[in-house]
Amino acid sequence: MEAEAARGAAGIYPVDILEDDPEGFREAALAYYATLGEGTPASSVFSLPTGEQVKLDASSVCFCTVHRDEPQHKILVLVNPQDTKTVVAVYAKGCWWSTEDVLRTSDPAREGLMKVQSFGERIVLFILNVVIFGRLERNLDDDDMFFLPHSLKEQAKILWKNGAAVGFYTTKAKGGLCGDGTGAGYVLPVFDTVFVRRKCRRQGLGLAMLRDFCETFQGHEALGISCPISPAMYQVCRKFLVAHPEERGRLWEVEPPGAWGQRVSIWLKIQLQHASLLD
Template identity: 85%
Template sequence: MASIKQSYPVDILEDDPEGLLEAALAYYATLGDGAGPSQEVFSLPSGEQVKLEASSVCFCTVHRDEPQHKILVLVNPQDTKTVVAVYIKGSWWPTEDVLRTSDPAREGLMKVQSFGERIILFILNVIIFGRLERNLDADDMFFLPHSVKEQAKILWRNGAAVGFYTTKTKGSLCGNGSAACYVLPVFDTVFVRRQHRRQGLGMALLQDFCETFREDEALGVSWPISSAMFQVCRKFLLACPEERGRLWEVEPPGAWGQRVNIWLKIQLQQCRLPE
């Protein structure tokens, strides 16, 4: 007898953030306040069980500029900033399962279009990177939740979302109440999960960005570039010398006085290295 293929939230979720929130609010209303015995529990991969009650769940805003787009999450009682599951389609899904897909067509870099993909972008950015896989002692960047209109691509590998990058398109507003617009496309935020690093994926994301905006003479990488991203740029420009004149480290909106050529910066850094 053939086994039933499991579907994951991104494969079955309708493009209906309001309906998702409405269902989550209805479920939340049924939870106890933790004062009495709770019949429902969620089992963590470690075997630990978390009571499903009002004190162990909270709503997270998916987009920084659309406060009505929220998802209900379950937190680890030992660490209330760590999300262990998300409530979708009437069920609790472990965080890692929310990042999975049963669709073999989801492979490689794919543009974020559906609300389910927006949830995955949020989880990779805020939950996985922001909380679980960020080196707090290093100079790792900290990303805020993305805008609802943010252009992004998710990197899919073997049935799971393992990274992403976002771009600021030429002509888009710089944000923070400014009327200024970006004068060139900018490679803005980027993340690859820890177990998939040192496999050339950072370079693959940067190359995809360059190929996506092939018609533009100048491309930006958001300032400040982290040390890890600087090394990715160095390897990429060594392998692709034709891109050396196109890539600039930029502050918004990216006018000539707000950009530095990355290859020049690499050369200057090498000149300062001790013998």
């Protein structure tokens, strides 16, 4: 396991070396999992950042589905023996990588907001969404949203900063189906889910993602943000619309599919909230 840890230390990370081959990735993981069922040497352990060692055997690993609409796309993960819902490592390219190494990159071109395209980037999105936000950085007492694994068809951008993935946002495309079992499609592009890691908050990154969304869909008269909008996201919207008054008539809080009866002006809502506080 020391050799595996050295891979990350040497600046080699999964997102930069994985082939865009979900089926091959799954088959390799299944083959490795089969060897665990036959028993592993006592020396086969993975060292956590805390110094604790997790034995690599069939009881400490499981498969996770990367996309909610493509159950065959799976990754093999190692879980914390003290909390079996917390993922601590991912199996890729013949070895285990800590979740933090899965989020890192050795490619200097990965900087800023970049569209998710490869399977490796989809794994990064999954770790950020389901593992980091879903288990490690979510305060259940707050009004944080809970994100399910994303659809393969969902458009997403990862925010890379100083060699690591620190956030993401996803969008629903105009015309894209609102959900399984429905023929209704979104009538406008929608800013759907957004997340920034705790250590990188209060740096204007949420604002940068909202700005990027508006610029990406510059030719559209109306843009949506999925309802309900969290209190933190309302603050981002307020700052953005104060700085960009030309966008005030374009941003709407929407319920699917975003027709006129399913949208509310975000700027109007902010103004009403402000007036209520003054009263």
